[in-house]
Amino acid sequence: MNILGIDTSCDDTSAGVVRDGRNVLSNIVQSQVMLHGPHGGVVPELASREHLKNIVPAVHEALAKAGIQMSDLDAVAVTVGPGLVGSLLVGLYYAKSLAYVNNIPLVAVNHLEGHIISIFLEEKIPEFPFVALTVSGGHTSLYHVKGYGRYFLLGQTLDDAAGEAFDKVAKILGLGYPGGALIERLSRSGDMEKIKFPRPYLSNDSLDFSFSGLKTSVSLYLKRLNENQAEISEKMKADIAASFQESVMDVLVNKLMRARENMGAESVVMAGGVACNKRLRDRLLQAASGHGVQMYYPRPEYCTDNGAMIAAAAYHRLLNGERSDFSIDVRSKFPVSELEEIV
Numbered sequence: 001m002n003i004l005g006i007d008t009s010c011d012d013t014s015a016g017v018v019r020d021g022r023n024v025l026s027n028i029v030q031s032q033v034m035l036h037g038p039h040g041g042v043v044p045e046l047a048s049r050e051h052l053k054n055i056v057p058a059v060h061e062a063l064a065k066a067g068i069q070m071s072d073l074d075a076v077a078v079t080v081g082p083g084l085v086g087s088l089l090v091g092l093y094y095a096k097s098l099a100y101v102n103n104i105p106l107v108a109v110n111h112l113e114g115h116i117i118s119i120f121l122e123e124k125i126p127e128f129p130f131v132a133l134t135v136s137g138g139h140t141s142l143y144h145v146k147g148y149g150r151y152f153l154l155g156q157t158l159d160d161a162a163g164e165a166f167d168k169v170a171k172i173l174g175l176g177y178p179g180g181a182l183i184e185r186l187s188r189s190g191d192m193e194k195i196k197f198p199r200p201y202l203s204n205d206s207l208d209f210s211f212s213g214l215k216t217s218v219s220l221y222l223k224r225l226n227e228n229q230a231e232i233s234e235k236m237k238a239d240i241a242a243s244f245q246e247s248v249m250d251v252l253v254n255k256l257m258r259a260r261e262n263m264g265a266e267s268v269v270m271a272g273g274v275a276c277n278k279r280l281r282d283r284l285l286q287a288a289s290g291h292g293v294q295m296y297y298p299r300p301e302y303c304t305d306n307g308a309m310i311a312a313a314a315y316h317r318l319l320n321g322e323r324s325d326f327s328i329d330v331r332s333k334f335p336v337s338e339l340e341e342i343v
């Protein structure tokens, strides 16, 4: 079964073709980083206009790369939320028109389900049940995953997402946007023990996260440095980046492992843009080995927003006989706990 998956939830125009839920025939991502970079973050109005320009070429490229025609598609899957409303609308209405014209099913997908299911695009896959951490620019959530479509929220961020904190700290340090990979690179030449930034919410029993205070700590630290000396050296910036990154890692790894222990799960999965971070992967590997825990994370291409993960999530819904009505609309907020309302 060939499914075209479309994701335009934020600033990437993505389209991918996946066969039988696991075999990626193509995965095209048209990035808007160059457009939003000078603004230091995503500008929603610009994002939707850019999706309008990119969506048709991205889908055509996905089909060409997969070596198939529109008539070879069995269904069209599309993200309906959560995300930026204007951006989501472009993907949804294009998907609706493709499904209508080609007389094939439309499957509405929750973006977060896409991230959780992205691990099934890899060769090595976990067995249910497992604990999953989805950690990106918009979300930081822990789930107990009991099966396809059976996701139970264990904890989530109460304010900023981890990726958002990376982006904001990168902005404070004058590194550019998006900040995650830039902070990771700079951290390699820094001393992660130099500054003891707070580990928010680590000492309590909750599996929730909070990153906005940490960002403020970094900002205050930099302000004090600026008051005391004329120029902040590259080495100082690297120490700040590495110390900040380690704070985030401590919290993410600790809570993920605690959630695993609470649930008695043997496997942990990590997905979303921040899961590209090599230090995070190493830290998790360290924490998992010794406990007999299996650790899974998709390759970077499937961690960041992509259409293939949307097609993979839709596959199981289609097998279940689910089809979306053409009256379906986008949802800026869409917790996975409300997934049953999707069709």
Ligand code: KG4
Binding pocket: 010, 135, 136, 137, 138, 139, 162, 163, 164, 166, 167, 178, 179, 180, 181, 184, 272, 273, 274, 275, 276, 277, 278, 303, 304, 305
């Ligand atoms: O999943 P994604 O592409 O989009 C959202 O759904 O948000 O994630 C993008 C986020 C950005 O905040 C970016 O800074 C962060 O993931 N990110 C990273 C790394 N690569 C991307 N954060 C930390 N380390 C990285 N290597």
Ligand code: ZN
Binding pocket: 111, 115, 136, 272, 273, 304, 305
């Ligand atoms: Zn995402």
